[in-house]
Amino acid sequence: MNFDLTPEQKMIYEYGNSLAKQYDRKYWLACAEKKQFPQEMYQKVAEDGFVGMMVPEAYGGAGQGMTEMHLFLEGLSNNGIPLLSLVVGATMSVGFIAKYGTEEQKRRYLPDACKGKIRFCFAITEPTAGTNTIQITSIAKKKGDRYSLSGQKVFISDADGSDYALVVTRTIPHTEVKKKTDGFTLFILDLKKKGVQKTLIPVSITMPETQWQLFFDDVDLGPEDVVGEVDKGFGILFGSLNPERILVGAICCGLGRYALNKAVEYASERRVFNNVPIGSYQGLQHPLAASKTEIEMASLMTLKAAWVFDQGREAGEFSNMAKLAAADSAIRAVDAALQCFGGNGFTKEYGIFDLYPLVRLLKTAPLNREMILNYIGEHVMGLPRSY
Numbered sequence: 283m284n285f286d287l288t289p290e291q292k293m294i295y296e297y298g299n300s301l302a303k304q305y306d307r308k309y310w311l312a313c314a315e316k317k318q319f320p321q322e323m324y325q326k327v328a329e330d331g332f333v334g335m336m337v338p339e340a341y342g343g344a345g346q347g348m349t350e351m352h353l354f355l356e357g358l359s360n361n362g363i364p365l366l367s368l369v370v371g372a373t374m375s376v377g378f379i380a381k382y383g384t385e386e387q388k389r390r391y392l393p394d395a396c397k398g399k400i401r402f403c404f405a406i407t408e409p410t411a412g413t414n415t416i417q418i419t420s421i422a423k424k425k426g427d428r429y430s431l432s433g434q435k436v437f438i439s440d441a442d443g444s445d446y447a448l449v450v451t452r453t454i455p456h457t458e459v460k461k462k463t464d465g466f467t468l469f470i471l472d473l474k475k476k477g478v479q480k481t482l483i484p485v486s487i488t489m490p491e492t493q494w495q496l497f498f499d500d501v502d503l504g505p506e507d508v509v510g511e512v513d514k515g516f517g518i519l520f521g522s523l524n525p526e527r528i529l530v531g532a533i534c535c536g537l538g539r540y541a542l543n544k545a546v547e548y549a550s551e552r553r554v555f556n557n558v559p560i561g562s563y564q565g566l567q568h569p570l571a572a573s574k575t576e577i578e579m580a581s582l583m584t585l586k587a588a589w590v591f592d593q594g595r596e597a598g599e600f601s602n603m604a605k606l607a608a609a610d611s612a613i614r615a616v617d618a619a620l621q622c623f624g625g626n627g628f629t630k631e632y633g634i635f636d637l638y639p640l641v642r643l644l645k646t647a648p649l650n651r652e653m654i655l656n657y658i659g660e661h662v663m664g665l666p667r668s669y
């Protein structure tokens with residue numbers, strides 16, 4: 283067993299440190315405040331080959347695996363720059379097309395996506411079905427040799443800036459299937475098509491990506507837009523949900539580490555009693571030390587999940603555990619850091635409190651903590667289904 287990174291992996295992990303010299307957390311926060319996509323940074327990341335990290339070289343990508351994508355995103359987040367659009371866009375949608383798309387789809391979308399010329403969002407959540415994906419009601423009905431898509435999606439990140447959405451829809455209603463996972467199809471949807479409308483959902487989180495509700499009314503789709511097999515999309519869908527959990531875990535670990543590093547810096551300088559740094563008080567030091575331990579343990583688990591995924595093995599067990607551990611430990615790390623900063627922690631200048639809503643979001647989304655515990659209880663430990 284070897285825990286060391288290869289020189290190339292080390293370079294990928296440290297890329298965030300050099301990117302942050304040009305585009306640092308202050309730049310990211312300025313974009314977040316304006317609700318403006320960090321376009322210049324994204325373009326630079328694309329030019330440096332990281333948007334197409336998991337796309338084969340033949341289609342303009344870097345041909346790397348989940349381990350490298352994980353290292354890259356954790357490295358960015360270590361610097362306080364969590365680019366969530368690289369999860370839903372670059373990995374879940376673009377990486378998904380690279381894996382399951384037709385040759386024509388790969389040639390048409392991947393090179394431009396890798397160059398940052400086009401962006402994708404990922405649309406699965408619906409207002410009524412919520413966590414229960416089986417019950418989604420958006421439907422692409424057969425119309426001759428084409429499809430007509432109707433329904434709605436909610437909380438779709440970056441739908442406004444994206445050119446395309448990878449949409450999870452039903453092609454057979456859930457009330458008409460023998461097996462509840464049958465009747466799902468994934469489509470590439472051009473968001474400029476007639477019949478697509480969107481409304482902004484304002485959220486109380488400091489992040490540059492905006493959230494949208496999408497409405498589909500008789501939107502024309504064709505067989506050329508189908509990714510994978512018609513009616514059999516559910517199986518491959520899970521191929522994109524484990525990567526999402528792994529990468530959200532990586533982002534949480536990076537942000538937790540960023541918060542702790544800032545707290546150590548501050549607590550080593552700040553003196554209020556007896557001319558000693560506040561970092562020498564055990565009331566502050568122990569929560570930081572405990573959080574550091576939790577973050578590093580969660581980071582190991584996310585790396586393991588990525589490695590298992592790259593081996594082509596079933597990664598559900600480790601991906602779910604990684605996301606659970608990373609999200610919980612990031613919340614505790616930000617909280618411990620916030621305590622060190624006292625009143626300054628709540629100021630825009632120090633930017634620590636701004637981390638909190640984001641890491642807290644990642645406990646609930648993309649998959650809430652309870653569903654992850656359900657998965658571990660049922661599928662890993664063999665307990666009876668609880669819901």
Ligand SMILES: Cc1cc2nc3c(=O)[nH]c(=O)nc-3n(C[C@H](O)[C@H](O)[C@H](O)COP(=O)(O)OP(=O)(O)OC[C@H]3O[C@@H](n4cnc5c(N)ncnc54)[C@H](O)[C@@H]3O)c2cc1C
Nearest residue numbers: 370404405406407412413437438439647648649650652669
């Ligand atoms: C900022 C933001 C960005 C997002 N981006 C995207 C995106 O890009 N694409 C996309 O498709 N979706 C996106 N989402 C949606 C997100 O994935 C969902 O909000 C999340 O999965 C929870 O679903 P829900 O809101 O419908 O909660 P509900 O399904 O209503 O669940 C509410 C709560 O009930 C509990 N719960 C539910 N089921 C169970 C159960 N079986 N057992 C125990 N407890 C349970 C959980 O605690 C859960 O948090 C985003 C959401 C937000 C807020």
